[in-house]
Amino acid sequence: MLRLLLGLALLGLAEALPFEQRAFWDFSLDDGPALPADQEEASGIFPTSGVPDFEDVVPTYRGLCPFGCHCHLHVVQCSDLGLSMVPKQIAPDTKLLDLQNNQIRELHQDDFKGLHHLYALVLVNNRISQVHPKAFSPLHHLQKLYISRNLLSEIPPALPPTLQELRIHDNRIRKVPRGIFRGLTSMNCIEMGGNPLQNSGFEPGAFDGLKLNYLRISEAKLTGIPKDLPATLNELHLDHNQIQAIELEDLIRYGKLARLGLGHNAIRMIENGSLASLPLLRELHLDHNRLSHVPPGLPGLRLLQVVYLHANNITQVGVNDFCPMGFGVKRAYYNGISLFGNPVPYWEVQPATFRCVTDRLALQFGNYKK
Amino acid sequence: MLRLLLGLALLGLAEALPFEQRAFWDFSLDDGPALPADQEEASGIFPTSGVPDFEDVVPTYRGLCPFGCHCHLHVVQCSDLGLSMVPKQIAPDTKLLDLQNNQIRELHQDDFKGLHHLYALVLVNNRISQVHPKAFSPLHHLQKLYISRNLLSEIPPALPPTLQELRIHDNRIRKVPRGIFRGLTSMNCIEMGGNPLQNSGFEPGAFDGLKLNYLRISEAKLTGIPKDLPATLNELHLDHNQIQAIELEDLIRYGKLARLGLGHNAIRMIENGSLASLPLLRELHLDHNRLSHVPPGLPGLRLLQVVYLHANNITQVGVNDFCPMGFGVKRAYYNGISLFGNPVPYWEVQPATFRCVTDRLALQFGNYKK
Numbered sequence: 001m002l003r004l005l006l007g008l009a010l011l012g013l014a015e016a017l018p019f020e021q022r023a024f025w026d027f028s029l030d031d032g033p034a035l036p037a038d039q040e041e042a043s044g045i046f047p048t049s050g051v052p053d054f055e056d057v058v059p060t061y062r063g064l065c066p067f068g069c070h071c072h073l074h075v076v077q078c079s080d081l082g083l084s085m086v087p088k089q090i091a092p093d094t095k096l097l098d099l100q101n102n103q104i105r106e107l108h109q110d111d112f113k114g115l116h117h118l119y120a121l122v123l124v125n126n127r128i129s130q131v132h133p134k135a136f137s138p139l140h141h142l143q144k145l146y147i148s149r150n151l152l153s154e155i156p157p158a159l160p161p162t163l164q165e166l167r168i169h170d171n172r173i174r175k176v177p178r179g180i181f182r183g184l185t186s187m188n189c190i191e192m193g194g195n196p197l198q199n200s201g202f203e204p205g206a207f208d209g210l211k212l213n214y215l216r217i218s219e220a221k222l223t224g225i226p227k228d229l230p231a232t233l234n235e236l237h238l239d240h241n242q243i244q245a246i247e248l249e250d251l252i253r254y255g256k257l258a259r260l261g262l263g264h265n266a267i268r269m270i271e272n273g274s275l276a277s278l279p280l281l282r283e284l285h286l287d288h289n290r291l292s293h294v295p296p297g298l299p300g301l302r303l304l305q306v307v308y309l310h311a312n313n314i315t316q317v318g319v320n321d322f323c324p325m326g327f328g329v330k331r332a333y334y335n336g337i338s339l340f341g342n343p344v345p346y347w348e349v350q351p352a353t354f355r356c357v358t359d360r361l362a363l364q365f366g367n368y369k370k
Numbered sequence: 371m372l373r374l375l376l377g378l379a380l381l382g383l384a385e386a387l388p389f390e391q392r393a394f395w396d397f398s399l400d401d402g403p404a405l406p407a408d409q410e411e412a413s414g415i416f417p418t419s420g421v422p423d424f425e426d427v428v429p430t431y432r433g434l435c436p437f438g439c440h441c442h443l444h445v446v447q448c449s450d451l452g453l454s455m456v457p458k459q460i461a462p463d464t465k466l467l468d469l470q471n472n473q474i475r476e477l478h479q480d481d482f483k484g485l486h487h488l489y490a491l492v493l494v495n496n497r498i499s500q501v502h503p504k505a506f507s508p509l510h511h512l513q514k515l516y517i518s519r520n521l522l523s524e525i526p527p528a529l530p531p532t533l534q535e536l537r538i539h540d541n542r543i544r545k546v547p548r549g550i551f552r553g554l555t556s557m558n559c560i561e562m563g564g565n566p567l568q569n570s571g572f573e574p575g576a577f578d579g580l581k582l583n584y585l586r587i588s589e590a591k592l593t594g595i596p597k598d599l600p601a602t603l604n605e606l607h608l609d610h611n612q613i614q615a616i617e618l619e620d621l622i623r624y625g626k627l628a629r630l631g632l633g634h635n636a637i638r639m640i641e642n643g644s645l646a647s648l649p650l651l652r653e654l655h656l657d658h659n660r661l662s663h664v665p666p667g668l669p670g671l672r673l674l675q676v677v678y679l680h681a682n683n684i685t686q687v688g689v690n691d692f693c694p695m696g697f698g699v700k701r702a703y704y705n706g707i708s709l710f711g712n713p714v715p716y717w718e719v720q721p722a723t724f725r726c727v728t729d730r731l732a733l734q735f736g737n738y739k740k
Binding site: 067068070072077079080082100101124125148149165167169170188189191193194214216235237239240259261283285306 | 440450540584
């Protein structure tokens with residue numbers, strides 16, 4: 001609605017002033033009776049004599065709220081408004097600012113000025129391609145930044161050190177430079193899938209300083225497991241990439257993983273011993289790959305409960321592929337194994353293969369039909 | 371990832387059981403050591419003798435979290451996962467469930483079963499066209515339902531009575547039936563723009579029982595101001611419709627409005643006296659319409675501070691169009707008037723026209739250029 005500011009000229013009422021867009025933006029300022037404290041115009045053309053004192057008749061209305069937004073209990077909800085810029089008039093005590101589904105193209109230096117209490121900033125589904133290096137610097141308490149579905153070609157620099165969660169899915173990021181996350185000691189979750197990221201896009205030290213629990217780089221262009229991700233990860237999701245193999249050294253660093261998502265890749269080979277690096281693994285998704293046999297090492301993963309292997313090229317299942325051989329070996333029961341969508345003749349699989357599975361319903365073992 | 375459930379057959383390990391998809395969904399259940407309390411299979415083919423008691427070796431891991439989601443502090447964050455269904459394994463103490471940007475097509479009866487503590491449910495940008503009448507009934511504490519950008523052709527029935535905010539922008543809703551919001555006594559905000567709603571789509575009594583503060587029906591197919599909206603409204607946004615005129619009775623009901631958005635319509639005529647129904651109006655947007663003169667009645671709106679009239683067809687501005695005539699009339703100062711984009715020769719407008727405007731920067735009065 002404010003896009004038609006081009007070619008404006010101020011009516012020279014008292015004197016010709018240079019055009020100040022700031023004033024135009026500010027003019028819906030709505031924080032009290034309209035009489036300015038500083039009556040600059042008192043001696044100008046506006047007859048201020050005779051203007052009543054409004055304190056007694058105008059109800060005080062202190063809440064700032066951009067026109068069209070809904071502001072309630074420190075939440076400023078401005079989604080779906082067709083906004084082309086971050087609106088002004090955002091109350092400084094705002095905790096959540098929702099600007100999703102607009103047409104914002106750029107974040108300027110002062111767009112979030114004064115929003116020291118902002119806890120969550122939602123910018124999903126705009127057209128943001130430019131972020132000023134200082135745009136986020138006023139956000140001293142920002143914990144969640146959701147900026148997925150934009151046109152960013154790089155991760156914005158100088159993210160607030162208080163940030164805990166960054167969602168930057170579905171942008172145009174090709175590169176994660178060294179040190180980009182430096183100082184983000186509170187961050188525990190990054191979702192950066194849906195970007196055209198190749199393995200070479202991660203500079204050495206890209207994740208230095210991060211103690212992430214959760215990382216998702218799905219729907220990217222990875223051909224292998226990145227080697228330099230935080231060793232603190234409990235969950236790593238790399239599904240829908242082009243990973244072809246898992247080699248011995250690929251997983252050594254990630255010994256804290258409880259969940260590993262590798263579905264929808266092109267994995268043909270998992271090197272013997274590589275899974276042994278993951279003693280805490282509880283859930284492993286390898287569905288929709290090109291495996292020709294059950295990956296080696298599953299019986300040794302003592303906490304593993306869920307394995308997805310459906311939609312691979314597995315032709316046979318050995319009696320010791322899942323469960324330890326001896327009775328003395330302690331192991332959690334599986335409560336989920338999927339094997340359907342593989343060319344394995346199920347009548348050839350010995351029932352004892354699944355001796356450490358909770359119950360028969362925990363097993364999905366479809367017939368192979370071509 | 372779970373879409374390939376078609377054509378599955380259970381491996382008949384002990385006996386042929388009918389396929390139970392429920393069990394498959396449940397198999398990532400992750401709420402403790404894997405040994406089932408009820409060892410139904412103890413006498414079956416699974417050798418449970420010799421299976422160790424895991425209480426002592428397996429760390430307890432009580433948090434339910436759907437695979438791929440990030441769960442932290444009662445927030446279950448499952449956006450951008452390509453999900454085709456609401457995932458199971460959502461912890462019953464979840465307060466915010468974010469499922470935006472997925473491929474969910476339908477909400478089933480039990481999709482939100484047990485989520486008694488859910489406060490906010492975000493379903494924005496899915497493909498939801500079907501909602502089971504009881505889908506939301508477990509949500510005893512739901513306050514915010516964000517279901518914009520889906521394929522709904524009607525407002526879901528039986529919304530939780532605790533609901534305070536409904537965002538259902540950009541769906542395919544053509545009709546708001548009588549009583550659809552009955553019992554929603556806490557609701558204060560509805561955003562239902564971006565739907566192909568005509569005036570005839572609102573049944574008489576459609577909004578019965580609602581005490582809304584905020585309503586937005588922008589980007590719809592309205593040709594007039596709906597007559598039967600809640601009289602409690604403080605904000606009404608009807609921009610980007612096809613409204614052609616405002617008649618005397620159109621606004622009588624909405625005497626509590628502080629903000630009225632009517633930009634981007636086709637308004638040629640505002641009947642004399644109609645604005646007098648809005649004594650509390652502070653902000654009026656009438657930009658991008660077809661007005662040929664300043665609407666009558668502005669001087670009488672004693673709290674009005676912002677009027678957008680840019681991009682109309684206004685050819686002249688009278689000296690008393692904005693400000694009261696006498697000095698004795700109490701009135702708030704304007705702090706925003708926009709008049710640019712009108713074919714009015716500004717040199718013909720008397721400076722005194724703006725005697726009740728805060729300062730010159732509060733006025734945007736562009737030259738008309740063709």
